[in-house]
Amino acid sequence: MTEGDAGSEASAAVYEEALSCLSSLITRRTRADGTNRGDQFDLLFDYLKILELDEAISQLKVVHVAGTKGKGSTCTFTESILRSCGLHTGLFTSPHLIDVRERFRLDGMEISKEKFLAYFWWCWHRLREKTDDDVPMPTYFRFLTLLAFKIFIAEQVDVAILEVGLGGKFDATNVVRTPVVCGISSLGYDHMEILGNTLGEIAGEKAGIFKQGVPAYTVPQPEEAMSVLEAKATDLGISLQVALPLDKETLGGLQLGLHGEHQYINAGLAVAISRAWLLNTRYAEEIFSNLTTNNLPEQFIRGLTLATIQGRAQIVHDSYSVKQTSNFGLAGLVFYLDGAHSPESMAICARWFSHAIKENAHTVDHSTKPVHILLFNCMTVRDPHLLLPPLINTCSEHGVQFDKALFVPNLSMLNKVASQSIPEPNPQQIDLSWQLSIKKVWENTIHRNKELTSDKIMDVNEAFKQGEKLNTGSIENSAVFHSLPSAIRWLREHAQQNNSRCIQVLVTGSLVLVGDVLRLIKK
Numbered sequence: 001m002t003e004g005d006a007g008s009e010a011s012a013a014v015y016e017e018a019l020s021c022l023s024s025l026i027t028r029r030t031r032a033d034g035t036n037r038g039d040q041f042d043l044l045f046d047y048l049k050i051l052e053l054d055e056a057i058s059q060l061k062v063v064h065v066a067g068t069k070g071k072g073s074t075c076t077f078t079e080s081i082l083r084s085c086g087l088h089t090g091l092f093t094s095p096h097l098i099d100v101r102e103r104f105r106l107d108g109m110e111i112s113k114e115k116f117l118a119y120f121w122w123c124w125h126r127l128r129e130k131t132d133d134d135v136p137m138p139t140y141f142r143f144l145t146l147l148a149f150k151i152f153i154a155e156q157v158d159v160a161i162l163e164v165g166l167g168g169k170f171d172a173t174n175v176v177r178t179p180v181v182c183g184i185s186s187l188g189y190d191h192m193e194i195l196g197n198t199l200g201e202i203a204g205e206k207a208g209i210f211k212q213g214v215p216a217y218t219v220p221q222p223e224e225a226m227s228v229l230e231a232k233a234t235d236l237g238i239s240l241q242v243a244l245p246l247d248k249e250t251l252g253g254l255q256l257g258l259h260g261e262h263q264y265i266n267a268g269l270a271v272a273i274s275r276a277w278l279l280n281t282r283y284a285e286e287i288f289s290n291l292t293t294n295n296l297p298e299q300f301i302r303g304l305t306l307a308t309i310q311g312r313a314q315i316v317h318d319s320y321s322v323k324q325t326s327n328f329g330l331a332g333l334v335f336y337l338d339g340a341h342s343p344e345s346m347a348i349c350a351r352w353f354s355h356a357i358k359e360n361a362h363t364v365d366h367s368t369k370p371v372h373i374l375l376f377n378c379m380t381v382r383d384p385h386l387l388l389p390p391l392i393n394t395c396s397e398h399g400v401q402f403d404k405a406l407f408v409p410n411l412s413m414l415n416k417v418a419s420q421s422i423p424e425p426n427p428q429q430i431d432l433s434w435q436l437s438i439k440k441v442w443e444n445t446i447h448r449n450k451e452l453t454s455d456k457i458m459d460v461n462e463a464f465k466q467g468e469k470l471n472t473g474s475i476e477n478s479a480v481f482h483s484l485p486s487a488i489r490w491l492r493e494h495a496q497q498n499n500s501r502c503i504q505v506l507v508t509g510s511l512v513l514v515g516d517v518l519r520l521i522k523k
């Protein structure tokens, strides 16, 4: 072993140790038991004191974004725009897919392990030392948020862009009293178990990030939500402006860095937020001769087109099958990954997939039809009856049918600070009843659709008629795999056996699943 190896092994061990400390902060309470109702929100101010961040935090020039969908994308566009204006940026988003450091970006780059560890231990030890029964250690997301403040303050960022973790009013990020601008992305039904059942109630919770004297922006919303946002803004005497979706024409033929139709909504909001931030900090004067609401400066366009995010409408050509098949370009295994997990986002994801596989058609051998496979799982708090029909129906409206659907359990757990290597589970110990029930929903939906359109019988792919036996039965149109690695192995074997055909796999239903797949295929 060289000295370098020993060093990197030691630092890997330290990193694992930090992750396991972080995991110890994850509370066992489920999201459904209403524990985000602001329990002891004021503790956050104690933590800021302990970490000596209480004064510095008011100097941070913050962009704060809440919403049901599109928060992360809006923050990512905003960061990219402001960075391309020459600013030193900090971005805090959630959740992460593979590594917790994805949540902290400096100048658009995931924070380095070295910096992460230095700030992590600084906060950890100080909190450990100064907390007690009255002021206990912060919970997981609170700790991460405090860590973000520590990082951004120590790194002296020009702008800190913060995505709300959950809700708004009682979210740890809302400890910031004087952001420069705040935004509310698309509102819809999600996390209803915590935030209330009506759209109005959800809007009220998110509008909890509005502050006196701080301009607020949002996207076009359903009336029920918009009226609540407007009422809250009026109460505070602030202006709430509606940012329209970005007009494609303004990009002059270029494409947004984040794909999918809904990204024009998020991009429109990000443009409005960035412009307001620049004008309210007076950076606008330094950087632009004339920044108005009518022009889209080239820095903005650059930022919008260069923005990137993992696991959102992401396309990955499997490098394993690239190595194995000499004629890559004509065939291979391609993963289309999108962490959609609500009914609306399933439809959006389906539309994106349907378009993306056609756009990629030039890389496919036209003499053979590509194979479309769905790789799916969702959390047990979700209802597959609400997720699968919009996916199946939207695809079929675009003429896309799945030849096969595979259902798998997730490898890692939601929010678990996954270490770098996750052991493959023992098949005997896995409870697949959830996956089997999702499969049933799939079969019923397909069956019903077939009855409705008996002329459009789904084409059962020849390549898969080989009567594969698994412990869960033979593989026909749908199958449950006992683990994700076994499903990936199966996909790769099939890509190899059918190397004249392109196998296009849509991975969706759960961000955790998307993260697990990325971790496995990028190895």
Ligand SMILES: Nc1ncnc2c1ncn2[C@@H]1O[C@H](COP(=O)(O)OP(=O)(O)OP(=O)(O)O)[C@@H](O)[C@H]1O
Pocket: 067, 068, 069, 070, 071, 072, 073, 074, 094, 095, 163, 185, 186, 262, 263, 265, 266, 311, 312, 313, 338, 339, 340, 344, 345, 346, 348, 349, 511
């Ligand atoms: N404006 C939008 N309207 C509807 N769906 C959207 C919108 N923006 C994004 N989505 C969908 O939501 C998914 C998550 O996007 P994004 O990460 O930007 O949202 P988020 O609010 O940060 O979500 P999360 O609750 O997972 O943190 C995307 O993959 C897409 O399917």
Ligand SMILES: [Mg+2]
Pocket: 068, 190
């Ligand atoms: Mg969410």
Ligand SMILES: [Mg+2]
Pocket: 071, 072, 093, 094, 095, 163
């Ligand atoms: Mg997010």
